[in-house]
Amino acid sequence: MQRFRLFAFGMACLAALPASAELKLPAIFSDNMVLQRDANINVWGTAEPGSEVTVSVIPPSKPLPFEGNERGAGDQWVASGKVTADSEGRFSVEMLPKEDIPATSWVLDVRDSAGNHVKFENVLFGDVWVCSGQSNMQWSVGQAKDAKQEISDAKYPKLRLFHVKRTTSGEPLDDVTGTWEECSPESVRGFSAVGYYFGRQLHQDLDRPIGLIHTSWGGTPSEAWTSPKTVASEPEFNSVVKYWDQLVAKYEEQLAAGGSPKALRNQSRPSYLYNAMVHPLIPFSIKGVIWYQGEANARRAYNYRTIFPAMISDWRENWGQGDFPFLFVQLANFMQRKDAPSESAWAELREAQTMTLEELPNTGMATIIDIGEARDIHPKNKQDVGKRLALAARKIAYGEDIVHSGPTFESFEADGATAKIKFENTGSGLMKHGDKLSGFAVAQGDGQFVFADATIFDSNTVRVEAPEGSGVESIDAIRYAWADNPAATLYNREGLPAVPFRTDDRKGVTEGK
Incomplete structure (x- = not known):
């Protein structure tokens, strides 16, 4: 009983002290992360309102980069910056790193003048790629071809994986659920097969660290991955917006009573995946995006001529990193083969994908018309998909003089x-x-x-x-x-x-x- 009284008294004293805001960064910052090697480092989060926040990238042997306001690590520094948190405690720091950073482990050190401190270890500089789309991007290594052997061989400590937990939101969120992991048999099993085979190929071809951010959801259309601003301004989205407006009207009474109908939280609703699974990642610096989607838009394939490039432009504008490379997979062959030529919604969507190459700069396409499966919309051969995307990356993103496309x-x-x-x-x-x-x-x-x-x-x-x-x-x-x-x-x-x-x-x- 005495121990309980002392504990209660101590807790009461703590409660009487002035509250200090926690220094917190989004989940995209964690141990084992990869930072983009040739771009500004964007670091953001929340701290004590009005406090001075210091961010630095330092060697593991230099845990205290600042002595007061003086730089302490000299020429071993990679990057540093300071900013004052606003009245709500939000801060954002943009740092230009040094050139030719060694591919060794670093520490991202963040502290505020209120005495709060966080650091992230085993950080690498390399190339960061976002892997997004629907089920064929979601399809895991454990579900794909030669899974047992591929999982056993997946020992690449400088290939890092970040898996965004699937969720939806009607409003843009500030954070996701996930953490960076070194590529290993344990971490790769549930990771995107296309993403992994793409990243592994680049890692081997370029001999540099690669970070993969996997954010996908099976069966979802491109409008779910597009921001509210673009959905509202692009006429081709009107029919989809009208459908969802009618569905909202159907549940008007339930909404007025404070309810949250499951049907309205659907992952196919315009912008709901962008809000929850893309917006929180911005403005984390990236090299580019790989995208495998289109099956869910095939019944409106003609509209994909407009809405797909609109989504790409939307991501580029919101990320604020220019026309970064955006590489995508053309729909595979699927369904029963016909004896005579006929019209095809899937062919029409493939055409829209090809037209996007002509419309937007720094885009590339992996054609997989030969490795699909007639009876399975999820072809198991994801290795060749990753390899062909990697060829497109080497041409579009890295400027190599190679053959990256079929005729x-x-x-x-x-x-x-x-x-x-x-x-x-x-x-x-x-x-x-x-x-x-x-x-x-x-x-x-x-x-x-x-x-x-x-x-x-x-x-x-x-x-x-x-x-x-x-x-x-x-x-x-x-x-x-x-x-x-x-x-x-x-x-x-x-x-x-x-x-x-x-x-x-x-x-x-x-x-x-």
Whole structure:
């Protein structure tokens, strides 16, 4: 009983003392983090209102970088900065790090003049990539091809993983749930397979630390990942906004009574994932983004021509780091293969993805039209997806002179029932996989498309011919791999598949929906 009285008295004395605000940083700052090596270091959080906050990156052997107001670590410093917390205790520091920082462990040290102090250890400088999208980005290493062996081999201490816990919000949040971990068999099992294989490839190719921030949610459309400002200002989002407005009206009485209907917390609601799983990461400095999404927008594929580049521009504007590289995966082949050419919402969405390359700078695309699975929307081969994204990164983000894409359509010339198609990105030359070059279809005027006979004419040209009896006497339009699950057999000799295309501009099956 006496011990309880003393404890209670002590607690009462503590309660009578003036409260001191806790020095706190968002979860994206933790032990084992990776800081972007060639960009300003942005550090933010909350502290005692009006206190002076000192932030520094120092060697582990220099735990006290400041003696009063004087720098104490000399030329061993990487970066430092000071700022005064505002009346609500918020602070934000931007520091320009030194050049040529060794790939050794550092400490991020943060303290305020009220006597509060936090530090994060085992910090590396490297390249930070955000990995986002829907289920094919969410798909874990443990669910993918060769999982047992891949998990066992995942021992890369300078490859760091941050997994954002899935949640939704109607308002922009300040923090996420997650922590940085070294890549190990224990940490990689539940991590994004595409993200991991992409990061591992870069880590091996570039020989530098790589940080991966995984924030994805299966079955979600791009509008859920777009900020409220862009959703409100872009007309192509109107139909989706109208749907959700009607749903809110349906639950008006329940909302007025203080309820929170589960249907309105849905992860597909416009901006709800941006608010909860992207906004809290900004302005953490990054190298770029990899994105695997589109399946959930296929029923409105034509609109993806607008809403996808709008989302990319939205992220770039809000992050405030310029036109950082944004690399994405084109939809894989999926569903039953058809015997005759037909319209396809999936082909239409792939076209919208390809158009984004032309519309926005510093974008790259990994075409995987050859490694999907007809009966599974989640193809298990994520290794090649990661490798192809890494090729795009090396070209777009790192400026290497490499072949990073499969053949892409350039032009065609028709002579009656035959035509020659010229391609770019042919690398060492065109080649076919299998016994027959297939996947090409031709049409006359607005007539029906028919499959064409195709042969490789030279290193960057394919010759197609309408079959006898097809009714096509003059080729006016050509399509390649225009189907849900096309027989796509054209590659360059670097082993990358040709990008699907069409030369006509007929109204799509999902236009305006």
